[in-house]
Amino acid sequence: DQKHNKFSSVIPPVIRVPSGSVIKVDTEEASDGQLHRKAILYDLKNIDFGPIHPLTGPVYVNEAEIGDVLAVDILKIELHDYGWQAIVPGFGFLSDRFPNAKLKIYKINTATGTTMFNDKVQLRLNPFAGVMGVAPETAEMLSTIPPRANGGNMDDPNLTEGTTVYFPVFVKGALFSIGDTHAIQGLGEVCGTAIETPMTITYRIRVLKDKPAIEEPQYETDDYYAVTGFGETIDIATKKTVNYMINHLINNYDISAEDAYMLCSLVGDLKIAEVVDVPNMLVTMHFPKSVIDQL
Amino acid sequence: DQKHNKFSSVIPPVIRVPSGSVIKVDTEEASDGQLHRKAILYDLKNIDFGPIHPLTGPVYVNEAEIGDVLAVDILKIELHDYGWQAIVPGFGFLSDRFPNAKLKIYKINTATGTTMFNDKVQLRLNPFAGVMGVAPETAEMLSTIPPRANGGNMDDPNLTEGTTVYFPVFVKGALFSIGDTHAIQGLGEVCGTAIETPMTITYRIRVLKDKPAIEEPQYETDDYYAVTGFGETIDIATKKTVNYMINHLINNYDISAEDAYMLCSLVGDLKIAEVVDVPNMLVTMHFPKSVIDQL
Numbered sequence: 327d328q329k330h331n332k333f334s335s336v337i338p339p340v341i342r343v344p345s346g347s348v349i350k351v352d353t354e355e356a357s358d359g360q361l362h363r364k365a366i367l368y369d370l371k372n373i374d375f376g377p378i379h380p381l382t383g384p385v386y387v388n389e390a391e392i393g394d395v396l397a398v399d400i401l402k403i404e405l406h407d408y409g410w411q412a413i414v415p416g417f418g419f420l421s422d423r424f425p426n427a428k429l430k431i432y433k434i435n436t437a438t439g440t441t442m443f444n445d446k447v448q449l450r451l452n453p454f455a456g457v458m459g460v461a462p463e464t465a466e467m468l469s470t471i472p473p474r475a476n477g478g479n480m481d482d483p484n485l486t487e488g489t490t491v492y493f494p495v496f497v498k499g500a501l502f503s504i505g506d507t508h509a510i511q512g513l514g515e516v517c518g519t520a521i522e523t524p525m526t527i528t529y530r531i532r533v534l535k536d537k538p539a540i541e542e543p544q545y546e547t548d549d550y551y552a553v554t555g556f557g558e559t560i561d562i563a564t565k566k567t568v569n570y571m572i573n574h575l576i577n578n579y580d581i582s583a584e585d586a587y588m589l590c591s592l593v594g595d596l597k598i599a600e601v602v603d604v605p606n607m608l609v610t611m612h613f614p615k616s617v618i619d620q621l
Numbered sequence: 622d623q624k625h626n627k628f629s630s631v632i633p634p635v636i637r638v639p640s641g642s643v644i645k646v647d648t649e650e651a652s653d654g655q656l657h658r659k660a661i662l663y664d665l666k667n668i669d670f671g672p673i674h675p676l677t678g679p680v681y682v683n684e685a686e687i688g689d690v691l692a693v694d695i696l697k698i699e700l701h702d703y704g705w706q707a708i709v710p711g712f713g714f715l716s717d718r719f720p721n722a723k724l725k726i727y728k729i730n731t732a733t734g735t736t737m738f739n740d741k742v743q744l745r746l747n748p749f750a751g752v753m754g755v756a757p758e759t760a761e762m763l764s765t766i767p768p769r770a771n772g773g774n775m776d777d778p779n780l781t782e783g784t785t786v787y788f789p790v791f792v793k794g795a796l797f798s799i800g801d802t803h804a805i806q807g808l809g810e811v812c813g814t815a816i817e818t819p820m821t822i823t824y825r826i827r828v829l830k831d832k833p834a835i836e837e838p839q840y841e842t843d844d845y846y847a848v849t850g851f852g853e854t855i856d857i858a859t860k861k862t863v864n865y866m867i868n869h870l871i872n873n874y875d876i877s878a879e880d881a882y883m884l885c886s887l888v889g890d891l892k893i894a895e896v897v898d899v900p901n902m903l904v905t906m907h908f909p910k911s912v913i914d915q916l
Binding site for chain 1: 706708713714715718719721723725738739741742743744745805806807808809810811812813814815816854855856859860863864867878879880882883884885886887888889890891892893896902904906911912915916
């Protein structure tokens, strides 16, 4: 059994691998089978929140020591053929406006990478893992709902194939887990759910000893470098995010803090990854590689 | 004299035009000449905030009645050859971390559309107007610093050439003004300033009688439709923004509010336009035309 659904330093690893290993995992959808292909509104209304966010892992990386950075290269993401989306009463960014439960079951065309939202609207999918994280320092069994410094339920739709995600390492072996895979989601995930679906993900995991320490997850693509910040309000998360980008620039390049701040004002883009994973919102700043490459 | 620097219903128009007119304006930079080509830190430290945001206008549009929507098509933006950027003590998103005044004067290459940030980093410019707005209902002389329902200092770097911006009309004639032009700015404008520069802008102004009423500015490009919301916190602004996008979808297309909410969760992207125009932050949601076109 490779599943668990808490973040804690005391969950034993399912596998131990050397840095540089490539790992292929099947992930469950967020309800762990409760909202199956034939689920109906009754199933949603009677859902047990206990099993939410079954994660595949944790993976112990031999070289990972506290204070290192763990890099996860998202090499390949393969869709499975069904998904669901729901409005859950009391949950979601506009829960006051939308008090009623609603459930949609989606059939996913894995050949074309599309699904139908309704009988008119076809959506081109953009799959990613809503939850990726390492073990926190604590032995407490933490809920997977809010994102934290160890990552977790970041729900950032930018974390697609081709992205490298960086995590601070809080415990020996890092203990990386992944799950809560989403076929498509906008920045914000405003109704509280994406198209929730099982998926097969291939990733490479690397321990970085030389990268300056980071406080919360960061990531990059060919086009930009990104930092993230979580907080109980979007304002708090945004403030952390801007500070993290300035720190990233001054820690890695020959630039003053003031110039980094001014340059963030010119080319750094603040985006809201999610506003629904109570109590923590997640904000990200993207900074173009075209500028970083000149520093 | 075509300049003013307040938003108010009682500022007399400089020109009266019919709907559909194309107008070409020169805009001043935000300091109205105080931070000129040869300005030094002394000029920044002694700046008078009174003249901030000189605006070109207002333009009275003959057909515009209260409750209409005013569309402004940004047809062409031409750069001028200098700009400035500053850290102003007490101003900016991280004013605690950056208490010291700093001023940069930029030479802009209008042929290549670039400038040098320092001796290493060249920036490709993306000019737009930080302030665009119509007159508010009030005769009070409102500061141009915070964005409001009438638009104003939205500082959204998406409002570039090729964008159409929509404003609610609060007074007869609409009284549209433009200024505070920025050569380049990231989403957020975190240090409080962009590259502030004079510019020449050509726009078409149209009165729309049939478009469902809007509460705050919205805009669109070939790729997406966007709504904006301002608020004293980013959280407040975000909540308004999500509600506005749902309202836009249900007011213009055959879709239920619940489906609009779920679809926003799948393809609507929340971005932070600015976090420095106290007391109001501005958030925007972008929704892809590829999906809207199927509704």
